[in-house]
Amino acid sequence: MESFHEAGHHSGNFDDIKTLIESKHVDLKSEVAKGQALQEKIQDMTAQMDDLNTRITSEIRPALSDSTEQLQRATAELAETTELLQLVEQLLQLGRQLAATRRLQQAGQLAEAADRVSELRQQTQRLEERTGHQVSLLSDLRDQALVQEEAVLHALVCRWRAAFSWDDSDAVLTVRPAGLEDTAAGLRRLGRLGRHLERLSEAVLGRLAAPLVAGGRLQRRRDADSLTLSVSAAEPEPEPEPGAVYAALTELVTALAEAALAGPLLAEFGALAGPALAQRLVDGPLAAAIPSGPQQRAAFDTVIESTERFSAALAELGFWDRSDSLLAYVSDVDRLMVDRVCADRLAAGRRLLAAPLHVTIPVGGGPPAADGPEPPDGALTDCLYRLPRCRVR
Secondary structure: OHHHHHHHHHHHHHHHHHHHHHHHHHHHHHHHHHHHHHHHHHHHHHHHHHHHHHHHHHHHHHHHHHHHHHHHHHHHHHHHHHHHHHHHHHHHHHHHHHHHHHHHHHOOOHHHHHHHHHHHHHHHHHHHHHHOOOOHHHHHHHHHHHHHHHHHHHHHHHHHHHHEEEOOOOOEEEEOOOOHHHHHHHHHHOOOHHHHHHHHHHHHHHHHHHHHHOOOEEEEEEOOOOEEEEEEOOOOOOOOOHHHHHHHHHHHHHHHHHHOOOOHHHHHHHHHHHHHHHHHHHHOHHHHHOOOOHHHOHHHHHHHHHHHHHHHHHHHHOOOOOOHHHHHHHHOHHHHHHHHHHHHHHHHHHHHHHOOOOOOOOOOOOOOOOOOOOOOOOHHHHHHOOOOOOOOO
């Protein structure tokens, strides 16, 4: 009985195993079928990918290359169009600025007109450099800007000449300060102020300062809108005292500063006129005041003191920042005195050399001269040509 039951038990286990194996086999066949289907699908997808690569190589890539080139050309054309639009806008802006400059000139606002026309010239030059002078409209605008600049400059020069006018005698200056600051600013913006200041300094030095250095007297007449400066003729006399000349020149500079040339304008004028004015003083009253010996040395201290006051006055007015050089010159009185003595002796020697030499020899009509000792050799020559020894610095 037990053997029968055991055999039945083992028989049941075998059936279960068989069933399990069969189910696993079915599952395996199903998976194999799925794998085959997946492999076929992969092969199909691979074929599609190969076909797609072929189409990309033969059709899409050339089309894409053509599209890229077209896009690049379109981008370049867009950039050129944008640049052209910017150029047109800048040309329109230049035209508006040119019209605004004309209106400013017509309104009499010359300083602002000079600023505008200067900016217009610079912008035109920059555009010409960018475009290579290939835009005819730009050339026309440049020519119009140059004409406008000349018109503004002419108006500024007329105002400047009206501000500093000389009468027919060339020794009377009439200063009209109204609008002079704007006129100077406009000339400075156009780079022409230095030239007109130089001409003014030459005229003031030659027509006003020179007569004052020679001993003339300054005369002033103030009207409602102008100041007239003139110099009376100097009385015939020796060189005037430096102190009196300093006072007259200080009065002249003060009058110019109060009437028109104030601040930086006076400093620029003084930088041009100061050196020439100092040279006139050195060649004129200061040269005559240099002592010719130790006896006159003490009297020169008053000249040094007056020069110091004159230098301080010019510095306070802001006329010339090197006015102390004149004080340094007169302070070296010992050297000046030696130079003057030397120059006087050299002048005396030149006069002696230039004077005619007369030798009178009596001939007959009298008793013969007694024989005497012969003069030593060279005595006559030593007497005639014994010149002073002098140091020249």
